[in-house]
Amino acid sequence: xxxxxxxxxxxxxxxxxxxxxxxxxxxxxxxxxxxxxxxxxxxxxxxxxxxxxxxxxxxxxxxxxxxxxx
Amino acid sequence: xxxxxxxxxxxxxxxxxxxxxxxxxxxxxxxxxxxxxxxxxxxxxxxxxxxxxxxxxxxxxxxxxxxxxxxxxxxxxxxxxxxxxxxxxxxxxxxxxxxxxxxxxxxxxxxxxxxxxxxxxxxxxxxxxxxxxxxxxxxxxxxxxxxxxxxxxxxxxxxxxxxxxxxxxxxxxxxxxxxxxxxxxxxxxxxxxxxxxxxxxxxxxxxxxxxxxxxxxxxxxxxxx
Numbered sequence: 001x002x003x004x005x006x007x008x009x010x011x012x013x014x015x016x017x018x019x020x021x022x023x024x025x026x027x028x029x030x031x032x033x034x035x036x037x038x039x040x041x042x043x044x045x046x047x048x049x050x051x052x053x054x055x056x057x058x059x060x061x062x063x064x065x066x067x068x069x070x
Numbered sequence: 071x072x073x074x075x076x077x078x079x080x081x082x083x084x085x086x087x088x089x090x091x092x093x094x095x096x097x098x099x100x101x102x103x104x105x106x107x108x109x110x111x112x113x114x115x116x117x118x119x120x121x122x123x124x125x126x127x128x129x130x131x132x133x134x135x136x137x138x139x140x141x142x143x144x145x146x147x148x149x150x151x152x153x154x155x156x157x158x159x160x161x162x163x164x165x166x167x168x169x170x171x172x173x174x175x176x177x178x179x180x181x182x183x184x185x186x187x188x189x190x191x192x193x194x195x196x197x198x199x200x201x202x203x204x205x206x207x208x209x210x211x212x213x214x215x216x217x218x219x220x221x222x223x224x225x226x227x228x229x230x231x232x233x234x235x236x237x238x239x240x241x242x243x244x245x246x247x248x249x250x251x252x253x254x255x256x257x258x259x260x261x262x263x264x265x266x267x268x269x270x271x272x273x274x275x276x277x278x279x280x281x282x283x284x285x286x287x288x289x290x291x292x293x294x295x
Contacts, residue, residue, distance in 0.1 A: 001283075001285075002147060002150055002151075002277050002281050002286050003274075003277050003278050003281055003282065003283055005151075005154060005277075006150075006154065006270075006273055006274040006277045006278075007274055009154055009158070009270060009274070010267075010270045010271050010273075010274035012161060013157065013160075013161060013267045013270045013271075014270075014271070016164060016165065016168075017164075017263065017267050021165070021169060024161075024165075028158065028161055028178070031154070032158070032181070032182075032185070035151055035154055035155070035158075035185065038147070038151065039148070039151055039188075039189055039192075042147045042148060042151070043192055043196075052195055054199045054201060055195060055198060055199055
C-alpha cells in the first residue's frame with residue numbers, strides 16, 4: 001500500500017511539473033486520502049485499537065483518591 | 071428608568087461596534103500602507119521565502135535519504151509517511167512558484183504540514199515509553215530522534231505559513247506578479263523543483279524495493295531478499 005501512496009505522489013509531482021495542474025491536484029487529493037488511510041492502518045493495533053495504554057493516566061485518580069489530595 | 075436602563079446598552083453596543091470597525095479599518099489601512107510601501111520588493115521576497123522553505127525541506131529529505139543509503143537505516147512506515155507529507159508541502163510551494171501566490175496553494179502547504187504534525191506526534195507518543203519489541207530503531211541526530219525532529223519541522227512549517235499569510239496575505243498585487251519577471255529566481259525555482267521531484271521519484275523507487283506491495287518493515291529491502 002505504501003508503494004501505491006508513493007506512486008501517486010510521484011505521479012502528482014511529475015504531472016504538476018509538466019503543467020497539468022488539474023490532474024496534479026486530483027492525484028494529490030488521492031495521495032492525501034491514501035496517506036491518511038495508510039497512517040490509520042499502521043497505527044491500529046488489534047490489541048489496543050487506536051489507544052496508547054502505556055501513556056494513559058486515567059487511573060491516576062484511583063491511585064490518588066480525591067480525599068488524599070490537597 | 072427605561073431610558074437609563076436601555077441607553078448604556080445601546081451606547082456600549084455602539085462603542086464596541088465603532089471600535090471594532092475602527093480597529094479593522096486601521097489595521098487594513100496599516101496593512102495597505104505597509105504593502106504599498108514595499109510593493110516593489112514584496113513579490114521577489116515572497117519567492118525567496120518560498121524557495122528558502124523548499125530548500126530546507128529538500129535538505130531534510132536529502133539528510134533522511136543519506137541516513138538510509140549511507141548508514142543503512144531503513145525508514146519505518148510512519149517515517150516514510152512523514153517524508154511523503156514533506157513532499158506534499160513541497161508540491162504546494164511548487165504550485166505557488168508556478169501558478170502564483172494564492173490562499174488555495176498556501177492551504178495545500180498547510181494541510182500537509184498538519185498531516186506531518188499528526189503523524190510525527192503519534193510516532194513520538196508511540197516511542198515515548200520504550201516497550202520490549204517496540205523500541206525506536208533509528209539513531210539520534212543532535213540528541214533527538216527523527217520523529218521528534220519531524221514534530222519540530224512541522225511546527226516550524228506551520229509557523230512559516232502563518233508568517234507568510236501575515237506578511238503577504240493582505241497584498242493583492244503579489245499574486246499578479248509571476249516569478250517569470252525575475253529570471254534569476256525562476257532558474258533557482260526550476261532547479262530546486264526538479265531536485266525535489268527527483269527526490270520524490272527516488273523515494274518511490276526506494277519504497278518499491280523496500281516494501282514491494284507488502285507491509286513495510288525496517289529489517290531489509292524485501293525486493294533484494
